[in-house]
Amino acid sequence: MARCAGLVSMGPSWASVEPNSAVPKDEELRISAFHDPPYFFITHHENGSHTYDGYLYQLWQMLACMVDLRYRIIPLTGGGYGRLSGNRTWTGVTGELTYGRADLALSWLGMTSNRTAVIDFLDVIPVSWYQDDFYVRSGPVTAPELRAKTFASLLRPLHEDVWWMLLGSLLVISVLLHVTVRVGRGLSESELVAGQMSWGSCLLNTLRSVVGQGWDTMPDSLAARTVTLSSWILGMLLYASYTAKLMCHLTVPTPSRPLHSLHEFAAERDWIIAMEPGVSILDGWKVSDKPHEREMFQRVENGDRYIELYPTHDNKSGFNIDRVLFHADFRRLRYAIGQESCKLIRLLDTPPNPPIRAYMPIAKGRPALRDKLNRAMLELAETGLVDRIRNRWMTQLQRDCDAPTANYRPLSLTNLLAMLLIVPLAVVASVMLLALEQLYGRTGNWRRQQLVRLRERVSAQCDRYLTRRLKDETQLDGSRSNDVGTEKSLHPYHSISLNGEKAFGNGGAKKTIMKSLA
Structure with a gap:
């Protein structure tokens, strides 16, 4: 040795x-x-x-x-x-x-x-x-344009599956909170707390947990507080993860890609594929069930728009990487094309291969x-x-690419526009809701006023009607009294007064009419 x-x-x-x-x-x-x-x-x-x-x-x-x-x-x-x-x-x-x-x-x-x-x-x-992967030249890094898609950047830090999971978790927590409070009402929960923990209050409280806000009402039972604690933990984890991811998303440059998948590459006729000869991925393409992968195998087999990539010093100078799809280990690309490899970026639809x-x-x-x-x-x-x-x-x-003086970019107004517009949008939404509330309230007051006026008119009409009936019945009673003498009349309307307050047996008819209007 x-x-x-x-x-x-x-x-x-x-x-x-x-x-x-x-x-x-x-x-x-x-x-x-x-x-x-x-x-x-x-x-x-x-x-x-x-x-x-x-x-x-x-x-x-x-x-x-x-x-x-x-x-x-x-x-x-x-x-x-x-x-x-x-x-x-x-x-x-x-x-x-x-x-x-x-x-x-x-x-x-x-x-x-x-x-x-x-x-x-x-x-x-x-x-x-080795860790072979697909690379294309990255496009320029530009500031996002001011358009509706800009607001979608607020959702990009988390995958859409995470947002759906979060929505489902909020609904489940709200249901559990409401059920535990209702079941414990009168036993482990006070009537005041149970009355305040409605469906809307439970949903609002879980939303407050997500945005890091406190609750105005706390449940008393151990089961409900366990649900509350779980919502707070979920909110803290989400708040910290979202904030960190959002800052990284806003500060780290995201270059554009001319291609996003192998399917797009197969559809392009002026693109070239470059890979080292004898790589094992060709064996998989040959028997693949995907037509575009079998087509790529035929291109390599026939030498159609295909470049054999050799990691030699000769390839470093003047190698044009535009409209070229590379398949190799990135360290090999560093040796094959030199500093030009720092302009490459990995395709999105291909998951990273393990070493x-x-x-x-x-x-x-x-x-x-x-x-x-x-x-x-x-x-x-x-x-x-x-x-x-x-x-x-x-x-x-293993040497890194030449990095700029700073590995982050300053946040511009366009980057933060989606966040800064939350306040004015909230103001606009609040004003619109206030206007709707005022319109609804005034409409309700007008309807109540109209109902009161209708009741007053009906009451006046009833009074006039009963007064006329009273006069008629009084005259009828007077004519009958001449025939029967001074004997007290047994007519059912004998108790009706002139002001109509006790008409139809202590005012029963009028009360029935007014109750129907109410």
Whole structure:
């Protein structure tokens, strides 16, 4: 181990001429590799020789020294990592291992089901990881326009599912609060509190909890206070989350996107797709049930509006990223197109992929060699040499994009317009409601006044009618008194007075009429 540890260089990289004969061995391994910075560098010389360098090359030197192997590197000119082509044959380093043209490949591949069926891996320690995704060039960052859609920004900090959940929670809390107060009325709740906790009051109180306001009435029972406490907790969590998300939404620039989905890309005829050769996503597109993904596979297969993306220094200058859809790990894009990668932004409809571990591939049928290399890899990882070599080469891939002097933008009037207009809109709404209340109140007063006047007119008419009837009956009684003498009349109207107050048996008819009007 000490003899091989000296191969790790912390200074400038060195060049080694192949084949390597530092450790004599009867068997010479065939190693396949292609130019894949910073994992593997191939430098061509005028005399036809090649020199190699890179992360995987230095790691392999350590492994070969520990296991005492003799090897010969065979540069691969095309095919990349390798994929299953239309004629069911493998390309790239996967094809070299599958068809016996190489014993091991200095590359880093994901262990997909298609690959594990034809090749093996040194799977004890991953040599790297990747997180492929789709990127397009971002548009300019502009201030939002003053239009109706601006007010929708107040809802953007939370997903619409959260708003629906919140509405449902408020209704449930209101129902529980009202039910607990009503059930405990007279027992654990006072009559005053139960009378004030109506449906409208319960809804208003839960809304107050959301906006951080207090309640004017507190329930007395333990069950109702438990519901109250849950509404307050929900309100505090929502208030804090909403405020933080809203500030981030307003202060963090949100660039526009020329595309939002792969379906839109497939419909565009002047867009180009760029990806590294041999990526595994093509195998999924080939058998996908989505027509636009199968169409994209055919485009890549036929080379129609397709660019093979190689992470070389040559691509960094003059690479036009307009109307190009990239599919790669962002760190690889940094190495492939340089600072232009800082102008890229991820598509919205594709969820972020989790990081995938990548391993060094080896041909099937070599179990003894595979076990030796796995043990050597584990020993290197335990001593920290794998991380040491990887960190040395991956530092340039982990550099951030050049950031502006400030990573936030000042809030403009347009940004805060939706919030600032809440007060004037509330004033307008209050004035309109006040006008409606005044109109309704005056209409009600006018109707009550009209009803009082109608009752007065009816009462006057009843009085006149009863007075006439009284005079008629009095005259009739006078004529009858001459016949019956001075005997007291038994007529039912004998008790009617001239003012009509006791007409029809103590005023019964008039009272009946007035009650119907009331």
